[in-house]
Amino acid sequence: MAVLTLNRKELEKVIGKITPELENKIGMFGTPVDKLTDEEISIEIFPNRPDLLSFQGFTRAILSFLGKKSVKEYKIEKPEKDYKVTIDKSVKKVRPHTTCAIVKNLKFDDEKIKNIIDIQEKLHLTYGRNRKKLAIGVYPLEEIKLPITFLAKKPEDIRFQPLEFPREINARQILSQHPAGREYANLLKDEELFPIFIDANNEILSMPPIINSHKTGKITNKTKEVFIEVSGFNLGYLKKALNIIVTALDDMGGKIYSMEINDKEGKYLSPNLEPEKMPFSIDFMNKTLGLKLTEKEIIKLLEKMNISYENKNQSIALIPSYRTDILHEIDIAEEIAISYGYENFIPEIPQISTIGEEDKISILKRKVSEILIGTGLSEISTYHLSTKEKQFKNIGIKDFKTELIEIIDSKTENNILRTSLLAQSIEVLSNNSDATYPQKIFEIGKIFYDNEENETKIGEKESLCISLCNEKANFTEIKQTLDYLMRMLDIEYEIKEAEHPSFITGRCAKLMINNKPAGILGEINPFVLKNNKIKMPVSSIEMDIEMLLA
Amino acid sequence: MEKQGKDNDIQKLIESLSPNEIKILPFLKEKNINKINEKTGLDKTSIVRSLEFLSNKGLVTLKTNKETKIELGLNGLLYAKLGLPERRLSNIIAKKNSVSLQEAQKESRLNDNEFKAAIGSLKKKALINLINGNIILSGKKEGLIEKTLDEHFLESLPRKYENLKPEEQFSLNNLNSRKDIIEINEIKTLEIYPTKLGEELIKHDFSKSKDMIEAITPILIKTGAWHGKKFRRYDIESPVPRISGGKKYFINQATDYAKKTWLEMGFKEMTGTMAISSFWNFDALFTAQDHPVREMQDTFFIANKIAKLPDKKLVNEIKAAHEGKIKGSKGWEYEWKEEDAKKVLLRTHTTCLSIQTLRKIHEKKEFPAKYFALGKCFRNETVDATHGFEFNQTEGIVVDENANFCQLLGYLKEFFKKMGYEKIRIRPSYFPYTEPSLEIDIFHPIFNKWVELGGAGMFRPEVTIPIFGRHIPILAWGPGFDRIIMEFFKINDFRDMYGNDINKLRNMKIWRK
Structure with a gap:
């Protein structure tokens, strides 16, 4: 979740005093207020709106939404001499694309520099997927000599002083010694050649997506003009990211200049701030939203979302070039809905006739649990995830043949899917040895096993485990409970002798339904009881309840 | 009218007394559960329960006295016989002046934890030094031989907490921080004072009450033996033990x-x-x-x-x-x-x-x-x-x-x-x-x-x-x-x-x- 934290006073200067009504309104724009203090306001920004991740982007959108500003058109100045970036073919394998711009006329102060770094960092993290997808560099134009070349070299041949580092080191050393290098090393370390931007003096500007040069990559209060590059893998995304930054700089008072990008496929001018045209149908909007809006109303609603409209035999929405989230005309429907105000829709229940129906295993589970509760048992519920130790060793199973279904990188100690409920049941009794007896518990839940037939190669079935724990718990008692359950469900069964390490030999049996094994029951081995600090005898059954389906 | 009402109440009260309560009633002045136990032969739990019922009925006032008793724990009992670990170690050092760690542990037959504790305790008192794996006597020998306060205290057990002197409290804290040497038990004693009403009832002749019916039994129903007899009145307001039933998991x-x-x-x-x-x-x-x-x-x-x-x-x-x-x-x-x-x-x-x-x-x-x-x-x-x-x-x-x-x-x-x-x-x-x-x-x-x-x-x-x-x-x-x-x-x-x-x-x- 990305959170945009802004200085409250600065924001109030632009959008007015933040009253509870305005706070609510901000939430109804799709940017809920996460925290509000006298000094700061924190706003949650959903991942589809990276364009809102700056003071400028957010105020631009909210002012229009509040009807205080109309759609802004951004102007781009023509490139001046040497406003060129050449993409060398050496870089194509490691980091194929870049797109760039120049912004002048900037008046940076500490607050604005913080803003710029903030946008950059937030875009890296969200839209750039932690620099995997794209990385952004901003450089004081005064420190570099145009034109720029984007190329790749052997890491040993790349030497410069990385940002906030005391001396020059080579690219390999950057990955192992510089904090940013260490953090993002995995994005480059296996590459043969590393990408770099160099200027006309052969000075290294940066090594994306890791770090800028200390000499040419640091914005200060004196910086008036900047060179901006976005590099990465998907040109469409890079262009959006660049547009988000340059429009924010324009909103700060900057003037955008385009650059000529020379790629082997051809030349083009960057950035492109032309709105994107998204054709849509007014009928589809109304049908989706359940409204009856006219074209005129829709134009007004879209305007509040900074979207212009034109009609050339077809309704067309002109989407601002910094918007990343309009993929389909359905997205226009949401723009209209937000603008219309979610609170203004009138809820409606349609007259369609459908018949409710409970799943048959759900019904069975409910019935089994009703029968058992009727005998005084209480239901428990345990986690589906467990550990090898708990599932096997704790209940006396030393060598198990079952293949374990393991979880990758679990943040808890639980790293396998449970294969039985018996172990969980014994664990619950163990944790409750100071509660009064009798303790009579059961659980119905899924257990997991290998099954090559299934889509996931994992089988799942609903299992039932009952444990009776009291001074007189014995085989008879658990068999009685089973017998009652089976009689109530009108299911015939047989009991056959069995062996199981959790149970006492000679007091352990398997349950057979239609000549198929369906479960195991008996008196729990005192070794297991002692191991689990259970003070009373326990008799248990675990059975497959899907076999009880009529 | 008023007198009749009062008699009526007393009659109801008499009808509500259980056989155990009637048994205890004559001995209320004994003031002490053990004595009641001797006289009635009832077990202590039943006596306490009956006394509580009698107290609810206003026949007796109960006063609970709490007393904290300090006794020897499991290890305490052992040490009382063999001596505290530091005593066993002291004796060896007093004999030899200098001894290697291994030898000292072997001879004192202390386990690792006990041995560590013993060394720690003697070092704290600056009686010994550890040099190159040897224990060297560094204080006065008398210091080693003298019985410590802790030992004196241990020998004096069992004691009441309330009677401890300050230095004994110090020993108590010392020993209690070690495993199972000391056991501190809170003992409750009940003092029994019959009320005025109780005194009156003590004199009552309960021989007739013995005919009152306690529980209804199948035989009783069958024979009709309950005809013309009274059922003992229950104290319907007294709290009952909780039960719990089978339940679906709350989720x-x-x-x-x-x-x-x-x-x-x-x-x-x-x-x-x-x-x-x-x-x-x-x-x-x-x-x-x-x-x-x-x-x-x-x-x-x-x-x-x-x-x-x-x-x-x-x-x-x-x-x-x-x-x-x-x-x-x-x-x-x-x-x-x-x-x-x-x-x-x-x-x-x-x-x-x-x-x-x-x-x-x-x-x-x-x-x-x-x-x-x-x-x-x-x-x-x-x-x-x-x-x-x-x-x-x-x-x-x-x-x-x-x-x-x-x-x-x-x-x-x-x-x-x-x-x-x-x-x-x-x-x-x-x-x-x-x-x-x-x-x-x-x-x-x-x-x-x-x-x-x-x-x-x-x-x-x-x-x-x-x-x-x-x-x-x-x-x-x-x-x-x-x-x-x-x-x-x-x-x-x-x-x-x-x-x-x-x-x-x-x-x-x-x-x-």
């Missing part, structure tokens, strides 16, 4: 109710597996393959399993949706990879059941259709007061050519009203697979603020077109359910959701809706 009580609500609204139940392919959990729901939720730090992926994908046609449709190749959509503008879709995971939402159900609806041409699910979902998360790695979600979908946003709001309003939330707020939100998307907040009457409950929306064309071949409006919502449960059962710590503490479960109220 399941709540899900049962939600299920009932869904069924009343005409929804069919959908179920499915918890382990599922990324294809169904993410790809079919238009969640980009580089979306952070698909990383291992957020989701439980299963090791060594590669899922089978459904039929090629559907897979290609989904690929097309992601790559922006279905009409009218830009997609995610990247190359969709089959391998990523084959990863197996524990479902992160019940929406994966909805998408699988949509496919069945398409095959059966079942329109309109309404389905619901209730189930556990998973996220790779540590457990604390507000989070867990398993959580409950409830899910509903409505498939209808004429479904629209107003209807989505209508269903949500109705569902949450039935769940007990009259006041809900709907606000814009974002999910990769719905558009428009919304978030449902409920108004929390105690915190006096809006609380986020879960998401809803209409499935995007990139979700519906691969399944149906065209866009059909589908309303979908999947609020988390745990918050509602925790609130109803007044659970403040998420760990209690699956704590299975039997005492807590026994005392938990039941779901009242």
Whole structure:
């Protein structure tokens, strides 16, 4: 979740005093207020709106939404001499694309520099997927000599002083010694050649997506003009990211200049701030939203979302070039809905006739649990995830043949899917040895096993485990409970002798339904009881309840 | 009249006395349970219980005296015989002046912990030094031989805490910090004072009361022996021991109710597996393959399993949706990879059941259709007061050519009203697979603020077109359910959701809706 934290006073200067009504309104724009203090306001920004991740982007959108500003058109100045970036073919394998711009006329102060770094960092993290997808560099134009070349070299041949580092080191050393290098090393370390931007003096500007040069990559209060590059893998995304930054700089008072990008496929001018045209149908909007809006109303609603409209035999929405989230005309429907105000829709229940129906295993589970509760048992519920130790060793199973279904990188100690409920049941009794007896518990839940037939190669079935724990718990008692359950469900069964390490030999049996094994029951081995600090005898059954389906 | 009333009361009182109480009554002046025990032969528990009943009836006043008794613990008993570890070590050092650690331990026959404690204790008193693995006497020899305060104290046990001198209290703290040397027991003694009424009744002749009937027995009923006799009156106001009955797990009580609500609204139940392919959990729901939720730090992926994908046609449709190749959509503008879709995971939402159900609806041409699910979902998360790695979600979908946003709001309003939330707020939100998307907040009457409950929306064309071949409006919502449960059962710590503490479960109220 990305959170945009802004200085409250600065924001109030632009959008007015933040009253509870305005706070609510901000939430109804799709940017809920996460925290509000006298000094700061924190706003949650959903991942589809990276364009809102700056003071400028957010105020631009909210002012229009509040009807205080109309759609802004951004102007781009023509490139001046040497406003060129050449993409060398050496870089194509490691980091194929870049797109760039120049912004002048900037008046940076500490607050604005913080803003710029903030946008950059937030875009890296969200839209750039932690620099995997794209990385952004901003450089004081005064420190570099145009034109720029984007190329790749052997890491040993790349030497410069990385940002906030005391001396020059080579690219390999950057990955192992510089904090940013260490953090993002995995994005480059296996590459043969590393990408770099160099200027006309052969000075290294940066090594994306890791770090800028200390000499040419640091914005200060004196910086008036900047060179901006976005590099990465998907040109469409890079262009959006660049547009988000340059429009924010324009909103700060900057003037955008385009650059000529020379790629082997051809030349083009960057950035492109032309709105994107998204054709849509007014009928589809109304049908989706359940409204009856006219074209005129829709134009007004879209305007509040900074979207212009034109009609050339077809309704067309002109989407601002910094918007990343309009993929389909359905997205226009949401723009209209937000603008219309979610609170203004009138809820409606349609007259369609459908018949409710409970799943048959759900019904069975409910019935089994009703029968058992009727005998005084209480239901428990345990986690589906467990550990090898708990599932096997704790209940006396030393060598198990079952293949374990393991979880990758679990943040808890639980790293396998449970294969039985018996172990969980014994664990619950163990944790409750100071509660009064009798303790009579059961659980119905899924257990997991290998099954090559299934889509996931994992089988799942609903299992039932009952444990009776009291001074007189014995085989008879658990068999009685089973017998009652089976009689109530009108299911015939047989009991056959069995062996199981959790149970006492000679007091352990398997349950057979239609000549198929369906479960195991008996008196729990005192070794297991002692191991689990259970003070009373326990008799248990675990059975497959899907076999009880009529 | 007044006298008669009083006699009547006394008569009732007499009729209410149990045989044990009658037995005890003559000996109330003994003031001491042990004596009553000697005289009546009743066990102490029965005597205490009867005394409490007599006290309830106003026949006796009971005064409880607490006394703290200090006795020897398990190790204490042993040390009383063999001497404290430091004593055993002192004796050896006093004899030899200097001795190696190994030798000292061997000779003193102390275990590692005892030996360490003994060394520590003597060092603290500056009686010994450790040099190169040898224990050297560094203080006066008398210091070693003299009995310590601790030893004096130990010999004096058992003692009453109240009578300890300050230096003995110090020894007590010393010894109590060591394992099982000392046992401190609180002993309660009961002092018994008959009331005026009690004194009166002591003189009463109870020989007739012996004819009163205690319990009704089958024989009694059969023989009719109860004719003309009186039943002993019970103290109907006295508290009774608690019992507890069989009960459904509280979470399941709540899900049962939600299920009932869904069924009343005409929804069919959908179920499915918890382990599922990324294809169904993410790809079919238009969640980009580089979306952070698909990383291992957020989701439980299963090791060594590669899922089978459904039929090629559907897979290609989904690929097309992601790559922006279905009409009218830009997609995610990247190359969709089959391998990523084959990863197996524990479902992160019940929406994966909805998408699988949509496919069945398409095959059966079942329109309109309404389905619901209730189930556990998973996220790779540590457990604390507000989070867990398993959580409950409830899910509903409505498939209808004429479904629209107003209807989505209508269903949500109705569902949450039935769940007990009259006041809900709907606000814009974002999910990769719905558009428009919304978030449902409920108004929390105690915190006096809006609380986020879960998401809803209409499935995007990139979700519906691969399944149906065209866009059909589908309303979908999947609020988390745990918050509602925790609130109803007044659970403040998420760990209690699956704590299975039997005492807590026994005392938990039941779901009242």
